[in-house]
Amino acid sequence: MERTLAIIKPDGVARGIIGEVIQRLESNKLKITAMKMVKMNQEQAKGFYAVHEERPFFDSLTYFMSSGPIVVMVLEGENAIAKYREIMGATDYRQADEGTIRKDFATDIEKNVVHGSDSPETAVIEIAYFFNRFELIH
């Protein structure tokens, strides 16, 4: 069993597609073992995306990620990291496969509805960024 951090970004929450995203996770056997809605300030978003600090889109991305509430979840399942990334689709929705969340709902390379950890190491760090051990269901 593997764990990954999933986020429904401010655009997804604002457009009312939380249920649609969760439906796709659950029907693909990704179990939600922790979940909450939070609103980050830009400093907190910068901390979360610290690996992208040098990228030209860092300010814009962290501004966007702190522009409204987000839903953060821990997903658990076999190959959860790769499986969820497949369900999300490519970062740029124009290159995402048919039937993926980003292909179906993203409007922009930045406003791409969802986030998912990209490795087991990242997943551990990202989960700990949002959840303490009492909030993680075993």
Ligand code: GDP
């Ligand atoms: P992910 O793992 O698929 O989310 O992609 P990355 O880790 O490469 O990038 C993190 C996030 O930064 C993406 O999900 C987008 O929201 C945003 N992003 C990535 N590339 C670009 C870009 O070229 N321009 C802008 N404005 N945002 C980007």
